[in-house]
Amino acid sequence: MNENIHIEETLWNYIDGSLGEEETTVVEKLLQSDATWKSKYEDLLEVHTLMLGNIGLEQPSMRFTRNVMEEISRQYITPATSSYINKYVIRGIGLFFLISIVGLLVYGFGQVNWAEAGSATAIDRLDWSRIYNSSYANIIIIANILLGLMLLDMVLTRKKRKIAANP
Amino acid sequence: MQTRTDSEIISRVLNGEHQLYAELVNRHQNFIFTIALKYAPVREDAEEIAQDVFIKAFKALATFRGDSKFTTWLYSITHSTSLSFLRKKKLDLRSLDNEQVFEAADNPSPASGPDAIEYKSRAEMVARAIQLLSPDDATIITLFYKGEQSLEEIGAILGIEPNTAKVKLHRARQRLREKMEKHFMQDVKDLNY
Numbered sequence: 001m002n003e004n005i006h007i008e009e010t011l012w013n014y015i016d017g018s019l020g021e022e023e024t025t026v027v028e029k030l031l032q033s034d035a036t037w038k039s040k041y042e043d044l045l046e047v048h049t050l051m052l053g054n055i056g057l058e059q060p061s062m063r064f065t066r067n068v069m070e071e072i073s074r075q076y077i078t079p080a081t082s083s084y085i086n087k088y089v090i091r092g093i094g095l096f097f098l099i100s101i102v103g104l105l106v107y108g109f110g111q112v113n114w115a116e117a118g119s120a121t122a123i124d125r126l127d128w129s130r131i132y133n134s135s136y137a138n139i140i141i142i143a144n145i146l147l148g149l150m151l152l153d154m155v156l157t158r159k160k161r162k163i164a165a166n167p
Numbered sequence: 168m169q170t171r172t173d174s175e176i177i178s179r180v181l182n183g184e185h186q187l188y189a190e191l192v193n194r195h196q197n198f199i200f201t202i203a204l205k206y207a208p209v210r211e212d213a214e215e216i217a218q219d220v221f222i223k224a225f226k227a228l229a230t231f232r233g234d235s236k237f238t239t240w241l242y243s244i245t246h247s248t249s250l251s252f253l254r255k256k257k258l259d260l261r262s263l264d265n266e267q268v269f270e271a272a273d274n275p276s277p278a279s280g281p282d283a284i285e286y287k288s289r290a291e292m293v294a295r296a297i298q299l300l301s302p303d304d305a306t307i308i309t310l311f312y313k314g315e316q317s318l319e320e321i322g323a324i325l326g327i328e329p330n331t332a333k334v335k336l337h338r339a340r341q342r343l344r345e346k347m348e349k350h351f352m353q354d355v356k357d358l359n360y
Contacts (some may be wrong), residue, residue, distance in 0.1 A: 018318075047344050054293040055313045057197040058204055065192045068221045072188060085282050111199050 007037060011044050173237040188228075192221050195238065198314060199245050205305040206249035207256075216252050219231055220245045235323060239316060243324040248304070253335035292347075299346045311336055 013019045013026045030037045169193065180188045199220050203213035222246055224231075231240055249268045297305050310324065318336065322329040 009337055012340065022272060043344070044340075047340060047347065050347075051308065051312045051343075054290040056290045056294055057299070057313065058201045058212075058213075059197055059218055060200040062220070064196055064200075064214065065189050068192050068218055069189050070185070071218065071222050072185065072225050079358075093352055099329065154281075 007040055008044065011037070011041050014041075014045060015048050174233060177228060177231065177237065180225075188225055191237075195241060196221075198238075199241065201313075202242065202245050202306055202309060203249055205302045205309065206253060212252070212256075216245070216249050219252075220248050223248065235320065236316075238314065239320045239323055242314060242316065243326075246324055246326075249302075296343055296347050296350070299350070300342060302340065303335070303340055305334070307336050307339050308343060317351060 010019070010023075010027060014024065019027065027037075031041055032038075171190065173194075176191050180191075196217065200213055203216035203220070204210070207213045207216055213292070220241065222240055227244075231237065238333045240294050297308060307321060307325070310321050311318075316324065318332045319329045321336070322332040325332065325335075327335070
């Protein structure tokens with residue numbers, strides 16, 4: 001049985017032309033001298049020839065192309081990101097922000113009076129009520145609530161779409 | 168009239184001549200539809216799959232880099248779209264490799280057997296024999312013999328190694344031969360004379 005499978009596999013490879021030069025010579029010799037190999041080869045070759053010229057293709061309906069094109073006219077081509085994003089521009093923007101941040105930090109540190117920086121009195125002198133007051137806190141809370149609601153809406157819409165796609 | 172190559176059409180479609188995509192659809196629709204039919208034997212379902220394939224291909228056309236043949240890329244979309252379709256229809260995907268499911272086809276009723284059908288040509292007989300195969304076997308044989316895809320390309324389409332594709336093709340051809348011997352032996356002899 002295994003021998004039979006081996007013969008068939010080798011013969012299929014021979015028919016497909018995927019055997020090496022040496023193996024091809026061996027098979028050709030076997031085909032000339034061994035009746036089993038020869039008969040098996042003729043069987044397989046018959047199937048192969050039948051497949052080569054006789055597999056037909058089915059045709060979809062006459063309107064097929066029109067249906068596809070109508071559907072496509074409602075769509076648009078999503079360009080590959082690599083085709084419209086220039087790496088140098090992205091790197092340039094990155095470099096600009098990096099230089100700005102570093103420059104700002106250098107300028108900021110340059111303005112610090114290091115002699116006074118360590119003393120607690122500098123922080124004590126800060127008037128926190130000017131930075132944090134009730135109206136400021138309220139604005140932050142309202143903005144956070146709005147962002148939270150928007151996020152919830154996005155999650156629920158996505159879930160609804162998923163359920164609609166896979167009922 | 169000089170025929171445009173797939174690559175020429177693709178580049179012109181990407182440059183805005185969307186109507187030229189119809190030429191690609193016309194060129195490949197029969198093959199895509201035939202492959203879809205291997206997975207979904209109902210013509211309406213197969214047509215839905217084929218339509219979906221061309222729309223997906225159009226949307227993703229800009230991502231086709233041309234490393235492989237356009238047909239290989241298109242057939243891989245067909246394979247994945249067909250599997251998604253079957254999944255959506257809640258068909259048991261394991262059945263694709265399950266010979267038992269196709270045993271019924273191996274033992275057709277006398278009314279549908281070879282005695283009852285007069286085959287007009289070899290092509291009809293081959294088509295009938297392929298219908299008796301599992302979708303996987305039928306697809307691999309169609310891709311190899313009709314789709315002009317190499318084993319490497321078939322591997323890429325089905326998401327398997329080329330060697331696995333080779334083994335699968337051998338097995339598919341073996342099963343096809345068995346089916347032909349079982350059901351169409353007389354027809355093959357008749358056609359040979």
